[in-house]
Amino acid sequence: MPGSVTGATDLEELRALATQAAQRAYAPYSKLNVGAALRSAGGTVYLGCNVENAAYPIGGCAERAAIAAAVHAEGADFHLEAIAVAAFDATGRLLAISPCGACRQALVEFGAQARVSFHQPDGSWSDVLADDLLPWRFVLPPR
Numbered sequence: 001m002p003g004s005v006t007g008a009t010d011l012e013e014l015r016a017l018a019t020q021a022a023q024r025a026y027a028p029y030s031k032l033n034v035g036a037a038l039r040s041a042g043g044t045v046y047l048g049c050n051v052e053n054a055a056y057p058i059g060g061c062a063e064r065a066a067i068a069a070a071v072h073a074e075g076a077d078f079h080l081e082a083i084a085v086a087a088f089d090a091t092g093r094l095l096a097i098s099p100c101g102a103c104r105q106a107l108v109e110f111g112a113q114a115r116v117s118f119h120q121p122d123g124s125w126s127d128v129l130a131d132d133l134l135p136w137r138f139v140l141p142p143r
């Protein structure tokens with residue numbers, strides 16, 4: 001299945017796969033190539049990259065692309081266990097980014113306790129819980 005990889009089991013592998021996924025990004029406008037690799041609770045890894053559009057608002061982030069691939073494959077049973085995100089400029093220089101607000105909301109929806117790994121400005125990786133990235137997230141009130 002496109003966007004999925006089996007066998008990656010640890011955060012180091014997710015980081016490497018996120019770095020590879022960034023090479024597939026379609027980012028002619030921002031020149032910000034982002035890749036994401038996530039592992040579901042079932043152990044399957046799904047990949048995503050950002051896909052921009054000339055109509056800027058309809059572009060999509062790597063994290064949500066990987067989530068969409070996971071939901072397509074696993075349906076309502078999908079639960080996010082961990083995700084790594086890597087970003088590079090057009091020359092291949094590593095850029096320190098963390099998931100945007102929309103992606104943070106998507107991450108906590110599928111795994112508030114998921115580990116989220118992304119680069120710091122010194123090139124090291126930071127790992128945080130999705131819940132810590134968005135503690136006051138939107139929750140649809142019961143109706």
Ligand SMILES: [Zn+2]
Pocket residue numbers: 061062063064099100101102103104
């Ligand atoms: Zn995003």
